[in-house]
Amino acid sequence: MTISGTQLAKEIKQEVKEKVEKAKDEFGRPPHLVVILVGEDPASQSYVKGKGKDAEEVGFKSTTIVKPEETTEKELLELIHDLNDDESVDGILVQLPLPSHINEDKVIETIHQSKDVDGFHPANVAALWQKRPCIYPCTPKGVIKLLDKAGVEIQGKKAVVIGRSNIVGLPVSKLLLDRNATVTIAHSKTKDLAKTAAEADILVVAIGKPKFVSADMVKPGAAVIDVGVNRDPITGKLCGDVDFDACAEKAGVITPVPGGVGPMTRACLMENTLECFLNKMQKK
Numbered sequence: 410m411t412i413s414g415t416q417l418a419k420e421i422k423q424e425v426k427e428k429v430e431k432a433k434d435e436f437g438r439p440p441h442l443v444v445i446l447v448g449e450d451p452a453s454q455s456y457v458k459g460k461g462k463d464a465e466e467v468g469f470k471s472t473t474i475v476k477p478e479e480t481t482e483k484e485l486l487e488l489i490h491d492l493n494d495d496e497s498v499d500g501i502l503v504q505l506p507l508p509s510h511i512n513e514d515k516v517i518e519t520i521h522q523s524k525d526v527d528g529f530h531p532a533n534v535a536a537l538w539q540k541r542p543c544i545y546p547c548t549p550k551g552v553i554k555l556l557d558k559a560g561v562e563i564q565g566k567k568a569v570v571i572g573r574s575n576i577v578g579l580p581v582s583k584l585l586l587d588r589n590a591t592v593t594i595a596h597s598k599t600k601d602l603a604k605t606a607a608e609a610d611i612l613v614v615a616i617g618k619p620k621f622v623s624a625d626m627v628k629p630g631a632a633v634i635d636v637g638v639n640r641d642p643i644t645g646k647l648c649g650d651v652d653f654d655a656c657a658e659k660a661g662v663i664t665p666v667p668g669g670v671g672p673m674t675r676a677c678l679m680e681n682t683l684e685c686f687l688n689k690m691q692k693k
């Protein structure tokens with residue numbers, strides 16, 4: 410069975426939209442999300458466009474700031490400081506990756522924690538790993554919601570996550586662990602990766618290699634979550650890290666690319682922005 414991220418994302422955005430309507434009555438304005446893009450990477454341009462579109466759809470005020478590739482680190486940090494100080498801004502997202510002359514870690518830690526809708530700030534990451542209240546990073550949060558929606562039991566199951574990035578692999582592993590799965594974090598240097606993957610009841614793949622997971626790596630009946638977004642080197646079409654056609658026959662449930670995790674990441678970004686807004690307004 411295919412799990413549609415597009416459908417679940419639509420439901421989540423509808424819920425956010427209804428809450429935004431109420432929040433507008435109570436606080437006099439909708440949440441305001443600012444998305445910053447540096448440079449002209451086509452994939453990043455498309456992600457940023459999607460985020461802006463979803464923000465408008467749920468009734469947020471949405472601002473997209475596009476800066477040229479040559480923008481200096483100092484200029485970007487100054488922009489973030491201004492947005493941190495701006496009372497009318499509730500969420501700040503800087504699209505990654507950044508040009509190589511800008512230190513991403515510095516940028517991430519400059520965004521004020523209360524406006525960190527991505528959940529990337531080191532203090533937020535620490536809170537996540539220490540099970541304290543935090544903003545759940547968008548993609549890992551979306552993965553768990555997809556598993557829940559598909560009725561996949563997580564507790565007591567063997568989960569294998571292929572990939573160990575700060576954005577996906579590590580936090581998704583932590584969220585699965587918190588739901589009492591037994592988690593193996595695998596990666597490109599894992600010996601017998603195919604054998605490890607084939608033992609998984611839940612297989613999450615975020616390795617960034619087109620069609621990396623073949624049918625022999627999938628346990629019959631497993632839940633397969635594909636976080637990859639790649640171009641098929643032969644057809645040029647969008648494809649995931651999982652060979653969908655081959656694996657769909659073996660998996661119990663599987664996410665497509667496009668239409669799986671991608672729309673969920675954006676829906677969770679909308680939830681996080683509303684959460685940052687409400688935290689701020691309710692403190693006043």
Ligand code: GUN
Pocket residue numbers: 502503504505506527547548576674
């Ligand atoms: N680049 C790839 N994924 C993400 C994400 O979730 N947030 C940001 N800011 N950049 C990304």
